[in-house]
Amino acid sequence: MTTPFNLKWGILATGGISHKFTKDILAPPSARNVADVSHTLVAVASSSSIDKAHAFIKDVEPELKTAQFQTGPVKPYGSYADLLKDKEVQIVYIGSPHSDHYLTALAALKAGKHVLCEKAFTLNAAQTEHLCKFAKSQKLFLMEAQWTRFFPNILQLQSLINSPNAPFGHIYRAFADFSIHVPANAQHRLYDPKQGGGALLDLGVYPILWMFILFYRHPDNALTPPTVTASVVNTPVTGVDEQDIVVLKWDKLGMQTTCSTSLVGRTEGSALIVYGEKGNILVPPPLSRPSSYTVHMHGEKPVKHELDIPGQGMHWEADFSARSIAKGELENAIMPHEESVQIMKVMDEVRKIGGVHYGELEDVVA
Ligand SMILES: NC(=O)C1=CN([C@@H]2O[C@H](COP(=O)(O)OP(=O)(O)OC[C@H]3O[C@@H](n4cnc5c(N)ncnc54)[C@H](OP(=O)(O)O)[C@@H]3O)[C@@H](O)[C@H]2O)C=CC1
Ligand SMILES: O=C1OC[C@@H](O)[C@H](O)[C@H]1O
Numbered sequence: 001m002t003t004p005f006n007l008k009w010g011i012l013a014t015g016g017i018s019h020k021f022t023k024d025i026l027a028p029p030s031a032r033n034v035a036d037v038s039h040t041l042v043a044v045a046s047s048s049s050i051d052k053a054h055a056f057i058k059d060v061e062p063e064l065k066t067a068q069f070q071t072g073p074v075k076p077y078g079s080y081a082d083l084l085k086d087k088e089v090q091i092v093y094i095g096s097p098h099s100d101h102y103l104t105a106l107a108a109l110k111a112g113k114h115v116l117c118e119k120a121f122t123l124n125a126a127q128t129e130h131l132c133k134f135a136k137s138q139k140l141f142l143m144e145a146q147w148t149r150f151f152p153n154i155l156q157l158q159s160l161i162n163s164p165n166a167p168f169g170h171i172y173r174a175f176a177d178f179s180i181h182v183p184a185n186a187q188h189r190l191y192d193p194k195q196g197g198g199a200l201l202d203l204g205v206y207p208i209l210w211m212f213i214l215f216y217r218h219p220d221n222a223l224t225p226p227t228v229t230a231s232v233v234n235t236p237v238t239g240v241d242e243q244d245i246v247v248l249k250w251d252k253l254g255m256q257t258t259c260s261t262s263l264v265g266r267t268e269g270s271a272l273i274v275y276g277e278k279g280n281i282l283v284p285p286p287l288s289r290p291s292s293y294t295v296h297m298h299g300e301k302p303v304k305h306e307l308d309i310p311g312q313g314m315h316w317e318a319d320f321s322a323r324s325i326a327k328g329e330l331e332n333a334i335m336p337h338e339e340s341v342q343i344m345k346v347m348d349e350v351r352k353i354g355g356v357h358y359g360e361l362e363d364v365v366a
Helices: 016-026 050-059 061-066 080-084 098-110 125-137 152-161 199-216 315-327 337-354
Strands: 005-012 037-045 075-077 091-094 114-118 142-145 171-179 227-234 241-250 255-262 272-276 279-283 292-297 303-306
Touching (some): 005 016, 016 061, 016 315, 037 050, 050 061, 050 075, 075 080, 091 315, 098 125, 114 315, 125 142, 152 303, 171 199, 199 241, 199 337, 227 337
Parallel strands (some): 005 091, 037 075
Antiparallel strands (some): 241 255, 272 279, 279 292, 292 303
């Protein structure tokens, strides 16, 4: 058996998603039948206090104890800048709020680190474009952490719908919704414009991503970006978007898709429905973590394809990051830079229509 390529991680931010991601990368790769890559947690940094970094490491102690590729103790840091100086760290995972992604990713790239950065990548397309260009100039790997894309069942569905022998016939339309219920609260990151709050960047990015997964690479679409129309309801509490309905029109495919998202009234029933000439596809909520999809060909019994997700399911994106880095790739073909930019451009359009602003950080492109 060959030795797996091992990737050494630094975690920037000690919030909710960083915990989930870290626990996933510490799980034994064999539990998901992976043998070519592995992960080691080297360091954790908090921007607000070293105590939070200590507490984070304590919280992941059970996973550290059973991790197969852990070589030593995890180093806590009280600032992101300190972690970025650690020579042992090869790649950073950025789990801070949307408004922080751009400057933190830029600082990490300047420090010579590969970067996997949470969605939404940045506050706008200009920032994403600049990061991608800069990463390439530094010969470093950079990817938006669009974890859903890397689920094995979603890769399977993507190739099914994009294959010349797709069983669905002409796709007429598709509808996707990702909504949760967070009571209005000006202090919550989802309602705070300064943290890039609002439904769009946090949740709306998923229905848009799904339409890109299914249709952007369709052979008849030939990577043509959709045209965008939208309707936005802004919350009176802070002015960020509470609800967005985004229509993406795919001219070359002769159809349009509806993406909706909201901070109030969570998704129930199907989160995604693709309506085809010969059959439909249904995906249950939440769209971020699809545990199944059902193919319902007209006149036949529906067939449900279920996925057993070990942990949260964030290790797949980490595995593919490691595979790319092992091969010297600067981006991964499953979530390439160009598609992150196109998705950010869609969201720029929506924000323009809705008059949504995040404050001074959205103007930073350096
Ligand atoms: N892939 C997924 O399923 C999910 C992805 N996300 C994404 O992860 C990111 C973070 O979300 P989540 O973990 O829920 O958020 P949290 O609020 O739980 O954590 C964010 C962390 O970012 C750090 N931080 C850095 N700068 C700031 C700042 N100015 N204000 C507040 N916190 C700051 C803080 O850690 P410290 O003080 O230690 O630096 C904080 O704990 C977002 O991009 C979100 O879209 C979120 C949930 C699910
Ligand atoms: O990515 C996400 O998925 C789950 C949501 O609850 C969370 O707010 C969002 O960031």
